[in-house]
Amino acid sequence: MTQNSQETVIGRITSVFGVKGWLKVYSYTDPKEGILDYANWVLSLDGKRIPAKLEEGRRQGRAIVVRLKGIADRELASTYCGAEIRVPVTELPELPEGEYYWHQLLELEVFTVEGDCLGRVDHLIETGSNDVLVVQSTKASIDQRERLIPYLPGQVVQEVSLPEQKLTVDWDPEF
Incomplete structure (x- = not known):
């Protein structure tokens, strides 16, 4: 898309x-x-x-x-x-603070809370229970793996910074 x-x-x-x-x-x-x-x-x-x-x-x-x-x-x-x-x-209607449209999350670089780059958000998947970020590796990422990370603000997703084009997650890179 x-x-x-x-x-x-x-x-x-x-x-x-x-x-x-x-x-x-x-x-x-x-x-x-x-x-x-x-x-x-x-x-x-x-x-x-x-x-x-x-x-x-x-x-x-x-x-x-x-x-x-x-x-x-x-x-x-x-x-x-x-x-x-x-x-x-x-x-599109303006969203409350802390909520985002899917298109705003696309292409954000994804980092762990420890600062490791996991890649970039390629697209999202709707699963019913929660949305899932599909993170593709980049040259800057720690490895070349694709990752599926649940979009759970406050649990897994710690911060979204649109100006910095950055998303911070509490996620084990081995997953």
């Missing part, structure tokens, strides 16, 4: 829904319906950026379905399947 520095990915179009141009989306927002709070989307598909306007959307069973402006039939809708849904980061 690559990021443009001014945009973040909030979901993905998965399939068509019905015959009138509706689409099913997989939302990365929490709650899932939060994706419907953003009207101006940028769809990213096959290296192309396509501006899109959300006309309406709703929960349909366990899925979210949407209708985008100018898409009124199943055939046209199917051409958007697989597209990432992006919004400008300036449209």
Whole structure:
């Protein structure tokens, strides 16, 4: 999931829904319906950026379905399947102090409380119980291992410094 520095990915179009141009989306927002709070989307598909306007959307069973402006039939809708849904980061609500969006944690260098460099946050995984940082090694890291570190602020994650692009963890490098 690559990021443009001014945009973040909030979901993905998965399939068509019905015959009138509706689409099913997989939302990365929490709650899932939060994706419907953003009207101006940028769809990213096959290296192309396509501006899109959300006309309406709703929960349909366990899925979210949407209708985008100018898409009124199943055939046209199917051409958007697989597209990432992006919004400008300036449209995201401000979080309370100590909380972060996933896109803010990407590329942060990860250090142990002892000062050992473990690598850089490549991406995160949602597991249900807690999110997990996937840390890839760098030239500066103590070894060339990939690490899965639970994102547990106050327990494992001791400090996040966005200005320094640094995340400090209480984590055994042997794990």
